[in-house]
Amino acid sequence: MSDRINEEFDELDELNIKQALEEIEPSEGARERMLANIKRKAKEAEALEEAKSDETFKAETEANAEAEANVEDSAVTEPENIDNSDKNHGRVIKINRVIGWAGSLAAVAVVAFLAGRIWQQNKIDVSPTEPEESVNTSEPVEDETILQVDPVDSETPPMVIGTMGGQTGSSQEDDFESYYEDFEDYDTAEEVAAVTGFTVVTPENVSDIYYRVWGESIVEVSFNSDEEWYTLYASTLKGDFSQRTGQESEVEIIDEGNGAKLCKVTDEFDNCCYKISWSEEDINYYLIIGVDIGAEYDKQKLTNIYKSL
Amino acid sequence: MSHKVQSDAQFEEFYNRHYKYVYRLCYTYMKSEAEAEDCTEDVFVKVLTGDYEFEDEAHERKWLTVTSINLCKDRLKSWKVKEVDTLDEEHDVAAPEGEDFSDVREAVMRLPDKHKEVIWLFYYDGYQTDEIAQMLDRPPSTVRNQLRDARNTLKKLLEGGRL
Numbered sequence: 497m498s499d500r501i502n503e504e505f506d507e508l509d510e511l512n513i514k515q516a517l518e519e520i521e522p523s524e525g526a527r528e529r530m531l532a533n534i535k536r537k538a539k540e541a542e543a544l545e546e547a548k549s550d551e552t553f554k555a556e557t558e559a560n561a562e563a564e565a566n567v568e569d570s571a572v573t574e575p576e577n578i579d580n581s582d583k584n585h586g587r588v589i590k591i592n593r594v595i596g597w598a599g600s601l602a603a604v605a606v607v608a609f610l611a612g613r614i615w616q617q618n619k620i621d622v623s624p625t626e627p628e629e630s631v632n633t634s635e636p637v638e639d640e641t642i643l644q645v646d647p648v649d650s651e652t653p654p655m656v657i658g659t660m661g662g663q664t665g666s667s668q669e670d671d672f673e674s675y676y677e678d679f680e681d682y683d684t685a686e687e688v689a690a691v692t693g694f695t696v697v698t699p700e701n702v703s704d705i706y707y708r709v710w711g712e713s714i715v716e717v718s719f720n721s722d723e724e725w726y727t728l729y730a731s732t733l734k735g736d737f738s739q740r741t742g743q744e745s746e747v748e749i750i751d752e753g754n755g756a757k758l759c760k761v762t763d764e765f766d767n768c769c770y771k772i773s774w775s776e777e778d779i780n781y782y783l784i785i786g787v788d789i790g791a792e793y794d795k796q797k798l799t800n801i802y803k804s805l
Numbered sequence: 806m807s808h809k810v811q812s813d814a815q816f817e818e819f820y821n822r823h824y825k826y827v828y829r830l831c832y833t834y835m836k837s838e839a840e841a842e843d844c845t846e847d848v849f850v851k852v853l854t855g856d857y858e859f860e861d862e863a864h865e866r867k868w869l870t871v872t873s874i875n876l877c878k879d880r881l882k883s884w885k886v887k888e889v890d891t892l893d894e895e896h897d898v899a900a901p902e903g904e905d906f907s908d909v910r911e912a913v914m915r916l917p918d919k920h921k922e923v924i925w926l927f928y929y930d931g932y933q934t935d936e937i938a939q940m941l942d943r944p945p946s947t948v949r950n951q952l953r954d955a956r957n958t959l960k961k962l963l964e965g966g967r968l
Contacts, residue, residue: 527824538854720944
């Protein structure tokens with residue numbers, strides 16, 4: 497699918513980005529200096545880890561000893577049970593045994609848990625996902641290079657870059673400023689609602705849900721269902737902010753109640769997608785199937801997703 | 806056949822194979838030689854203390870890429886290095902005789918993080934957008950959008966624009 501898109505991006509190869517970055521070289525002596533520091537830091541990290549585990553072991557031992565002492569103390573000082581001393585003695589022994597067993601079980605559980613954690617940490621998935629902390633896609637860019645975006649004109653929706661492929665078109669290139677960096681990614685619908693003031697509901701049983709807000713006014717939700725990607729746009733703005741515009745065909749009204757309209761959209765590059773548009777409670781929605789150029793999409797699948805919303 | 810980096814000799818081989826790559830990636834984020842060296846060291850410390858298992862060199866590279874990006878972003882966030890404009894230090898990078906790509910390099914380094922990482926992965930490492938999506942755990946459509954945004958930003962910067 498993405499071959500054409502990848503080719504499109506190849507345009508920038510003429511800028512020699514790779515060569516430009518390969519000019520970055522460590523300074524003289526850096527190889528040896530870094531290697532020595534790595535070995536030193538690794539030793540320090542291991543020593544710290546050992547010290548931590550020693551402390552934990554010591555603390556656990558002390559806690560166990562204290563707990564056992566408490567049980568024995570309570571057995572000795574029980575005032576009202578003199579006549580039943582044999583019985584109580586048996587109970588104390590049983591309690592001690594139970595504590596012993598529980599301690600053993602807990603120790604086994606802790607060892608198993610730690611082993612599991614270590615195994616998980618050390619195992620690198622075949623698929624190259626994040627091995628350590630996750631790459632935080634929702635992290636707002638906070639540095640000084642963040643782009644200043646003009647306030648959104650409620651009557652003129654900001655440009656949302658289409659995901660169908662190379663359909664950004666020259667007009668968007670000319671109007672670059674209007675959509676330039678004008679979005680933020682979020683992790684949950686609640687975070688999105690806090691920004692936009694309305695909640696976008698996704699169907700149940702979908703996976704890989706990603707939230708993006710354009711210009712603090714247009715919500716873009718991408719999700720996967722049955723190995724197809726869908727994109728839902730929602731906003732109080734008017735106009736087709738989905739930017740999936742072009743020649744409409746196969747138009748049909750699929751829901752008289754809210755005027756939901758299904759159509760096939762073909763743009764000037766012959767990229768096509770299916771789109772359902774509707775309005776509810778002053779929110780305008782666009783539901784799209786298809787992010788790939790030249791692929792065939794099933795409008796029935798899109799309709800099913802719409803009905804499950 | 807998977808392998809671990811266990812002995813000193815294995816680690817040094819591993820380090821020699823990758824240290825320049827990791828340094829370049831870290832430098833692109835940290836924009837300072839000292840910070841880039843420090844981050845590079847910390848990435849390799851993870852390898853040395855972590856007992857990781859790699860399938861092949863490509864797997865090593867992917868792991869190092871994602872780990873380096875995460876480490877640099879965390880460092881930038883926690884140390885607020887971003888408050889210090891260290892771009893001037895970029896000129897310390899010695900350009901070879903002949904063609905000079907310093908303007909391109911500087912523009913890449915000035916990109917916001919989410920653009921920088923897709924540019925690096927696509928143009929430097931040569932991953933396809935679907936592979937990048939898998940590595941960064943994002944939908945392919947998001948990666949393509951970010952790549953398109955990054956490309957446009959880069960063009961603007963190279964035309965003399967400011968972020």
